[in-house]
Amino acid sequence: xxxxxxxxxxxxxxxxxxxxxxxxxxxxxxxxxxxxxxxxxxxxxxxxxxxxxxxxxxxxxxxxxxxxxxxxxxxxxxxxxxxxxxxxxxxxxxxxxxxxxxxxxxxxxxxxxxxxxxxxxxxxxxxxxxxxxxxxxxxxxxxxxxxxxxxxxxx
Amino acid sequence: xxxxxxxxxxxxxxxxxxxxxxxxxxxxxxxxxxxxxxxxxxxxxxxxxxxxxxxxxxxxxxxxxxxxxxxxxxxxxxxxxxxxxxxxxxxxxxxxxxxxxxxxxxxxxxxxxxxxxxxxxxxxxxxxxxxxxxxxxxxxxxxxxxxxxxxxxxxxxxxxxxxxxxxxxxxxxxxxxxxxxxxxxxxxxxxxxxxxxxxxxxxxxxxxxxxxxxxxxxxxxxxxxxxxxxxxxxxxxxxxxxxxxxxxxxxxxxxxxxxxxxxxxxxxxxxxxxxxxxxxxxxxxxx
Ligand SMILES: Cc1cc2nc3c(=O)[nH]c(=O)nc-3n(C[C@H](O)[C@H](O)[C@H](O)COP(=O)(O)OP(=O)(O)OC[C@H]3O[C@@H](n4cnc5c(N)ncnc54)[C@H](O)[C@@H]3O)c2cc1C
Ligand code: FES
Numbered sequence: 001x002x003x004x005x006x007x008x009x010x011x012x013x014x015x016x017x018x019x020x021x022x023x024x025x026x027x028x029x030x031x032x033x034x035x036x037x038x039x040x041x042x043x044x045x046x047x048x049x050x051x052x053x054x055x056x057x058x059x060x061x062x063x064x065x066x067x068x069x070x071x072x073x074x075x076x077x078x079x080x081x082x083x084x085x086x087x088x089x090x091x092x093x094x095x096x097x098x099x100x101x102x103x104x105x106x107x108x109x110x111x112x113x114x115x116x117x118x119x120x121x122x123x124x125x126x127x128x129x130x131x132x133x134x135x136x137x138x139x140x141x142x143x144x145x146x147x148x149x150x151x152x153x154x155x
Numbered sequence: 156x157x158x159x160x161x162x163x164x165x166x167x168x169x170x171x172x173x174x175x176x177x178x179x180x181x182x183x184x185x186x187x188x189x190x191x192x193x194x195x196x197x198x199x200x201x202x203x204x205x206x207x208x209x210x211x212x213x214x215x216x217x218x219x220x221x222x223x224x225x226x227x228x229x230x231x232x233x234x235x236x237x238x239x240x241x242x243x244x245x246x247x248x249x250x251x252x253x254x255x256x257x258x259x260x261x262x263x264x265x266x267x268x269x270x271x272x273x274x275x276x277x278x279x280x281x282x283x284x285x286x287x288x289x290x291x292x293x294x295x296x297x298x299x300x301x302x303x304x305x306x307x308x309x310x311x312x313x314x315x316x317x318x319x320x321x322x323x324x325x326x327x328x329x330x331x332x333x334x335x336x337x338x339x340x341x342x343x344x345x346x347x348x349x350x351x352x353x354x355x356x357x358x359x360x361x362x363x364x365x366x367x368x369x370x371x372x373x374x375x376x377x378x379x380x381x382x383x384x385x386x387x388x389x390x391x392x393x394x395x396x397x398x399x400x401x402x403x404x405x406x407x408x409x410x411x412x413x414x415x416x417x418x419x420x421x422x423x424x425x426x427x428x429x430x431x432x433x434x435x436x437x438x439x440x441x442x
Contacts, residue, residue: 059351060351067344069344070343070344071344071351072342073351074339074349074350074351074352076350078360139381140352140356143353143355143377143378143381144341144342144353146377147341148283148284148374148378149283149284149312149313149314149318149341149374149375150314
């Protein structure tokens with residue numbers, strides 16, 4: 001637990017958070033490990049956690065009939081994986097597969113949602129941080145959708 | 156013979172519009188739509204010197220002429236290398252040429268990347284698609300003069316793994332401890348295990364010092380705009396960001412006005428600009 005608390009306190013995502021809020025978060029945290037090829041979650045399943053990736057790489061994929069899985073993002077050391085735990089109906093929209101041995105801290109979404117409901121200051125801090133992540137991901141997705149290296153541009 | 160060569164050199168120096176014929180000595184297929192060509196210098200030349208970022212006008216007899224950046228190593232001036240993506244008439248015609256055929260070349264033209272101004276600082280190179288071609292000479296230059304620079308980071312984005320240029324060079328660079336090479340693709344299928352996501356997502360993963368770096372960016376304009384937004388979030392000063400602008404060209408030497416945007420001629424004053432100097436022109440559509 002002490003180890004988890006130290007790692008979470010030092011993580012840039014939680015930077016600036018009060019000790020008491022970190023302690024609440026640690027109460028919902030656990031260490032997890034995935035082997036290369038393991039699915040961390042699959043599209044449609046209930047999204048009941050998110051992850052601080054400590055080591056390794058995870059590919060986010062979607063399955064396209066006749067084409068198979070298409071990789072659309074990767075997440076690595078230092079990054080947060082998953083935000084569907086925050087938004088009803090709490091279901092994953094994509095698959096996430098570890099492509100190498102991946103260690104992470106899993107945060108139980110149900111547990112954290114409950115704590116955010118009880119302590120709105122914590123809820124605000126978590127929402128603020130996820131809003132930033134979601135905005136960054138939206139921006140990157142827009143750029144990706146433009147298919148900037150495709151036909152029509154010479155570069 | 157030496158006497159004739161000197162006269163030829165003097166004529167060429169005094170008339171930058173003269174096209175010289177270079178023999179194609181090697182052709183390399185880089186990806187499904189992109190190839191590199193190596194050209195042998197004509198007898199009248201004993202070396203082809205250029206600054207990283209400069210370009211040549213390449214001429215196919217009876218078809219036309221296009222500006223193409225020099226993509227080879229500036230310290231190896233006996234071979235001239237270009238990397239070309241086939242998009243239309245002239246690039247297709249160049250692709251149809253074979254080893255042993257001749258290609259018209261005039262140049263080098265334009266202002267290159269600020270490799271001298273970057274001495275003593277970290278250098279971060281962000282590039283997408285064929286934009287790696289004009290920046291490969293920068294990487295070669297930095298690695299040849301490695302002790303003069305701080306951290307060197309190359310962040311490269313391609314559409315898919317099949318579109319990645321210079322795979323062998325990238326592998327070599329990734330194996331070195333003195334350059335941080337991060338590659339990403341916009342999307343992938345199959346057994347790709349690397350980064351997936353647009354090139355701007357690599358900026359946060361790189362370890363360069365934003366307060367003491369020179370940033371060089373080359374790629375589609377939209378990619379450069381998003382990259383600059385990320386740089387500004389990281390507090391890199393505009394005066395330390397350099398971009399490559401591209402406009403259609405004809406003369407390549409500041410005479411015809413074809414490439415003019417505002418008061419600048421991209422062929423002569425660019426294609427590489429300090430972002431601070433051109434930020435107002437940067438998003439202006441081609442005129
Ligand atoms: C300074 C400079 C350096 C360049 N360096 C390289 C390089 O290293 N490698 C490389 O492959 N290309 C480079 N280019 C781009 C290259 O010059 C063009 O792709 C080429 O002129 C296209 O000629 P084309 O006759 O084959 O195509 P065209 O028949 O003229 O055009 C075919 C299609 O490509 C589009 N297109 C053509 N030129 C441009 C352009 N400049 N900007 C946007 N769209 C264009 C047209 O709109 C059209 O859709 C550079 C351009 C400049 C200005
Ligand atoms: S191409 Fe003629 S002025 Fe630039």
